[in-house]
Amino acid sequence: MITLTGEHLTFLEVEKVLYQFEKVTASSGAMEKVKASRAAVENIVNDGKIIYGITTGFGKFSDVFIKKGDVEALQLNLIHSHACGVGEPFPEVVSRAMLLLRANALLKGFSGVRPVIIERLLDLLNTKIHPVIPQQGSLGASGDLAPLSHLALVLLGEGEVFYKGKRMPAMEALAFEGISPVTLTAKEGLALINGTQAMTAMGVVSYLEAEKLAYQSELIASVTLEGLQGIMDAFDEDIHLARGYQEQVDVARRIREYLVDSRLVTKQGEIRVQDAYSLRCVPQVHGATWQTLRYVKEKLEIEMNAATDNPLIFDEGRKVISGGNFHGQPIAFAMDFLAIAIAELANISERRIERLVNPQLNDLPGFLSPEPGLQSGAMIMQYAAASLVSENKTLAHPASVDSIPSSANQEDHVSMGTIGSRHAHQVITNTRRVIAIEAICAAQAVEYRGVDKMATATRNFFNQLREVSPSITVDRIFSKDIEAVNGWLKGLGAER
Structure with missing residues (x-):
């Protein structure tokens, strides 16, 4: 059981x-802070x-006073009017992450929601009811x-969810699990949607895959x-x-460990004096990617435990401040950096x-073909890579350098962080397929060299790998191999 406090959620827990599918609960101490914050709103x-956002309209309508009798309608109208996402839905795991992160943020006790709102978010999480959330439409x-x-709609019994492998109306899944929908009261609609949990959830899932x-x-x-x-x-340690870059040192060490007992690798001067950069500079290039991953992880860990809605309530309501913690710039930069690094x-x-x-660059059969000329072997796999x-080069163009004003110029600078997070995830997906192709080709090359001479770890x-993608003895539909290896790599456990 994972206990959320709003303060200490870790990547391992996520x-x-x-x-x-570890169950999640809220700490009693955090809930007391939530209750005090709620009393301030009332x-x-x-x-x-x-x-x-409590007794006013939103955005450009912030100067419009809302009467006490209309505060519930204000929150419902907010959710209905703002649920205009478009495009394909986020993967279920990302929707799941949004539920977790939103609940954790509200537990900080600065948002003014009733405890039941957090309880319902955790109900959805623990029963695996995942809101259908379109990927596009956030600035x-x-x-x-x-x-x-779209996440908030499900708490109301509206919208759609993924449940038990099916996409269905939210109310059907809630009824099946005996979960009652809520009616939003003052501040609660705004507290649910005014945050960075979509970009952060996509970022967390992307980081875990990227690592x-x-x-x-x-x-x-x-x-x-x-x-x-x-x-x-x-790869010599010296x-x-x-x-002096620790990440570079670590990559070189891991490769030495993988190849410690290999009889296929050589020493300088045995066959040639130097390798091409793509071989010789693996620690430098991969190490730089690890430096970026460290930066991205740090920013995501902060954001996972951050209060990002507006306004925030302090000192039991004696101080209520409208600010800009919802601005996604820190995560936007991190996601753009992640895309570039991967x-x-x-x-x-x-x-x-x-x-x-390439037969001009090695002494192996051309394109690793079993019959060069008659059979093309890995020729077109390189094309696919x-x-x-x-495609990655276009996706790695920073989303964060763009901004388009909204809400009649009241919201005149935005981060585009959610676009950046989606692009980063697509880059990761593409890159996994590239290294799947490298794995297929490398395996074929070592077969020509002698599998018995491989290091223990690589063998x-x-x-x-050979259980997933057999040896190339004849041309076949290699798309199937690429997708099979891609799926296998995605499903393997992560090294720590």
Whole structure:
């Protein structure tokens, strides 16, 4: 059981909730803070104070006073009008992450919701009722308004959900689990949608996939080094210590460990003096990606435990401040940086693929074909990798450099962080397919060299890979192999 406090949610806990379906509860201490914050909201309404989003309209309508009798209608109208997301829905795991992160943020006790709102979010999480949330329509400031409105609809018994493998009206799933919908009262609609949980949820899922992918890319690069009889001197610890980047040192160490007992790799001068950069510079390039991953993880861990709605309530209501914590700029930058860093893993992987298949760059059969000329072998797999790499280059263009004013220029600068997070995830998906292609080609190359000469670690990987993608003995529909290896890599456990 994971207990949320609003303060200390970790990546390890998130991973357990998202992928192992660990149950979640709220700490009693955090709930006491929620109750105190709620009492402050009720006092504001009863006293007729003018406070943004509680007794006023939203955005450009912030100067319109809302009477006490209309505060519930105000919140319902907010959710209905803002639920205008479009496009394909987020993956279920991302929707699940949004529920978790929104509940955690509300538990900080700055948002003024009733405890029942948090309880319902956790009910959805624990019964695996996942809101259908369109991916497009958020500007990433004023929060992820459109996506989170679709999440909020489900609390009302409206909208759609994924439940038990089916897409259905929310009320059907709620009824099946005996969960009663809620009626939103003052501040609650705004508290649910005024936050960065869509971009952060997409970012968290992307980070977890990217971290695993980064480890896998090193192991697959090690198999490529064996297939091309790579020179191990370039991975000597002294070289990497001399530069001083710990991540670079760590990548070199892991590759040395993978290849410690290999009889396929070489020393400088044995066959050639230097390898091409795509082999020799794996620690430098992959290490730089790890530096970026560290940065991204740090920002996401802060945002996972952040109060990002508006206004925020402090000192039991004595201080209620309209600010801008909903602005997604920190996550927008992190997501753009993540896309760039993972795209580089694909870039260098594709160059290793080229060295594996190009007969002018190695002494292997052309395109690793069983019958060069009659059979094309891996020729077009390299094309596919090149296409994915090219697509990544367009996806890695920063979303955060753009801003379009909204709400009649009241909200005149936005982050586009949710676009950045979606692009980062697509880059990760593309890159996994690129390294799947490298794995297929590298495995074929080591077969020509002699599997019995492989290192213990890489041979173990090779044997598992061969269960998914058999040796190339004749041309076949390689798309099936690529997708099979891609799915296998995605499902493997992450190294820590």
